[in-house]
Amino acid sequence: MIGSRFLVAAAACALTLGACRRAPAPMPDIFTQVVGTWHRTAVRDLPAGAGIEQLRTASYQGPGTLEASIYRLTSPAMALDMAQRWKPTPDTVFFYSDRFFVLVRWQTADRKALHEFVAALEKRLRVR
Numbered sequence: 314m315i316g317s318r319f320l321v322a323a324a325a326c327a328l329t330l331g332a333c334r335r336a337p338a339p340m341p342d343i344f345t346q347v348v349g350t351w352h353r354t355a356v357r358d359l360p361a362g363a364g365i366e367q368l369r370t371a372s373y374q375g376p377g378t379l380e381a382s383i384y385r386l387t388s389p390a391m392a393l394d395m396a397q398r399w400k401p402t403p404d405t406v407f408f409y410s411d412r413f414f415v416l417v418r419w420q421t422a423d424r425k426a427l428h429e430f431v432a433a434l435e436k437r438l439r440v441r
Contacts (some may be wrong), residue, residue: 331365340385341413342370343437351375364391373430381434384414397437406431410438 346353351373359368367385372378386392392409399407399416407416408431415438417431 318406325409336403340367340383341370341438343383343415343434344369345437348373348433349375351379351428352428374424376426377419379417379422379427379430381418381430382416383438384416386412386414388412408435410435413438 344353344356354372354374356369356371359370360361361368364387365384366387368382370380370382372380379399384392384395386395389411392412392414396407396409398437399414403424404420405418407417409415410421415434417427418432
């Protein structure tokens, strides 16, 4: 039979370990109202799936139209895995940093303005 001292010690260890858990990284606010020549028209949080803690998308108008998504994953390894497994498609670019994976899809966008948009997102993600 397990003694009461053991149960108290086990409960104390469990509480201590629970308190030491790292809080999830907050979702960075990279989808600001204006990014270069792009103006945000919508932003929304979507249901998350396996390994994804949070998913947010934003639509922008400017020299074309684009939609950007940021995934907050459970670990940096998951973000790297997602970047390695993502199948490149036309009019799409993606990158990752730490626990975050970012996907940008566009239609008829000016290449220079698009490059500046992606560079601004990457910078905001690194600065957080």
